[in-house]
Amino acid sequence: MIVQALAFYMFAFITVASGVLVISARNPVHSVLFLILAFFNSAGLFILLGAEFLAFILVVVYVGAVAVLFLFVVMMLDINFVELRQGFLQYLPIGALVGLILLVELLVVLGGWHLTPEITAQASAPAPADLTNTQALGELIYTHYLYLFQGAGVVLLVAMIGAIVLTHRKRPGVRKQRIADQLARRVEDTIEVKSVETGKGI
Amino acid sequence: MAEFWEFWDAYLWPTLWIIIKIVVIVMPVLLGVAYLTYAERKVIGAMHLRKGPNVVGPFGLLQPIADGLKLFLKETVIPTGANRGVFIIAPCLTFILALIGWAVIPFSEGYVLADINVGVLYLFAVSSLGVYGILMAGWASNSKYAFLGGLRSAAQMVSYEVSMGFVIITVLLCVGSLNLTDIVMAQKTVWFVIPLLPMAVIFFVSTVAETNRHPFDLPEAEAELVSGFNVEYSAMTFALFFLGEYANMILMASMTTILFLGGWLPPFDIAPFNWIPGGIWFALKVAFVLFLFLWIRATFPRYRYDQLMRLGWKVFLPISLAAVAVVAGVLVAFDLAPVQG
Numbered sequence: 001m002i003v004q005a006l007a008f009y010m011f012a013f014i015t016v017a018s019g020v021l022v023i024s025a026r027n028p029v030h031s032v033l034f035l036i037l038a039f040f041n042s043a044g045l046f047i048l049l050g051a052e053f054l055a056f057i058l059v060v061v062y063v064g065a066v067a068v069l070f071l072f073v074v075m076m077l078d079i080n081f082v083e084l085r086q087g088f089l090q091y092l093p094i095g096a097l098v099g100l101i102l103l104v105e106l107l108v109v110l111g112g113w114h115l116t117p118e119i120t121a122q123a124s125a126p127a128p129a130d131l132t133n134t135q136a137l138g139e140l141i142y143t144h145y146l147y148l149f150q151g152a153g154v155v156l157l158v159a160m161i162g163a164i165v166l167t168h169r170k171r172p173g174v175r176k177q178r179i180a181d182q183l184a185r186r187v188e189d190t191i192e193v194k195s196v197e198t199g200k201g202i
Numbered sequence: 203m204a205e206f207w208e209f210w211d212a213y214l215w216p217t218l219w220i221i222i223k224i225v226v227i228v229m230p231v232l233l234g235v236a237y238l239t240y241a242e243r244k245v246i247g248a249m250h251l252r253k254g255p256n257v258v259g260p261f262g263l264l265q266p267i268a269d270g271l272k273l274f275l276k277e278t279v280i281p282t283g284a285n286r287g288v289f290i291i292a293p294c295l296t297f298i299l300a301l302i303g304w305a306v307i308p309f310s311e312g313y314v315l316a317d318i319n320v321g322v323l324y325l326f327a328v329s330s331l332g333v334y335g336i337l338m339a340g341w342a343s344n345s346k347y348a349f350l351g352g353l354r355s356a357a358q359m360v361s362y363e364v365s366m367g368f369v370i371i372t373v374l375l376c377v378g379s380l381n382l383t384d385i386v387m388a389q390k391t392v393w394f395v396i397p398l399l400p401m402a403v404i405f406f407v408s409t410v411a412e413t414n415r416h417p418f419d420l421p422e423a424e425a426e427l428v429s430g431f432n433v434e435y436s437a438m439t440f441a442l443f444f445l446g447e448y449a450n451m452i453l454m455a456s457m458t459t460i461l462f463l464g465g466w467l468p469p470f471d472i473a474p475f476n477w478i479p480g481g482i483w484f485a486l487k488v489a490f491v492l493f494l495f496l497w498i499r500a501t502f503p504r505y506r507y508d509q510l511m512r513l514g515w516k517v518f519l520p521i522s523l524a525a526v527a528v529v530a531g532v533l534v535a536f537d538l539a540p541v542q543g
Contacts (some may be wrong), residue, residue: 029341033338056324064333075337076353
């Protein structure tokens, strides 16, 4: 038990500390690296909860893909650090408001669990106890909430198409390689072997 | 005193036992890395009709030790413009990530450090984290060559991970479990390389791209980027990158072995084959996959970057995505699905 508690406090402390460092680090690349550390430690917390599938999906998707692209973009941006600091106070109230709302919502949910433990039994689709959590999650997503899951997928697809339409531009005069043409080329079309006599030339 | 023994039984001994197991796994891996570099130079030498290393020790067998010692004794230079912290962390991260993947690899039946339920996902997660070492090294070096190498590597590894994920899903569909031991046991009748041959090929090519090896070694293309992301690194920091890259190769070869070549299972479950212990079969198969890595390096020219991206996104991704649908469809249609739901 004590090992679990120690592990929890370690993960929780690092998550919170790196969360604070994300917004206080001067260098944006350091911020993203701390964000990755926060993701990673939240995955640790998921494992302590026994949700190992969610934990590894968090690492694969957020740390392995999303944060890589994020880091990629932040590294390439030419950011003026002084300018970035200037807007800080201006955006503080609205940021604080969003944070406060999230905190209150979390407190309502967790407080509800804590004050009336029987409420957890009324979950709309409780996880079956005899399955591994990968199976339980699969059953939940693909059996009980299939249409909502597909709907979420369609929303993401639309967002992706939107982003492509907004950023795609056709530039004239760009020479592109046509793979089909390349593959259709035969040796006879391109190379001619000639035996050249010494000193004669072609 | 009794309290101490209670504490010893409950905490100290299990911790110590795990540390012993870790050492037993890591030492052979590092030795394997050292001799993989030797094998690479010998194999490529033979393919070039040269001798390869043959001076240090008999047949040059002590060459990797000499190389390691040389790197160990040199001075670590940190460029003035570099971001010190990130610059030092990057090689350590690469090396650690290359080693922690081994925690879930089953070498033979029951010979595994952590037999977790989501072993495949763990390996996939560890391999997808590998990009950070390179990206951080490229950025922290504060050099344009290193930076370009890091960016190329990030784009490349993210692209090939996607198709690797889909290939893994096709295997999982045939197994019905994410546990690596279950995956090997599911290949008792036939190795997955036979029914899923196209997927095995895609997976192998993706692992070559994922480990930044030839012909996909654009992150360190020496002709254009000097040496890519590790150009500013010297001595031990460079050695850690080098060890990490080769340990990753062996890890990926083990992953290919487990997913497609039947792990520790003998090719036929009959007399002369099943006398040989499973660990030996596992090592032989890993060695075979590693030989393919070296063979490819000696044979093919380097890919152009746009061709690399095209192969990842326009060829492998659609094919592996379609394969997920086809495999799932076949399993359902012929009632072969391992987990009936």
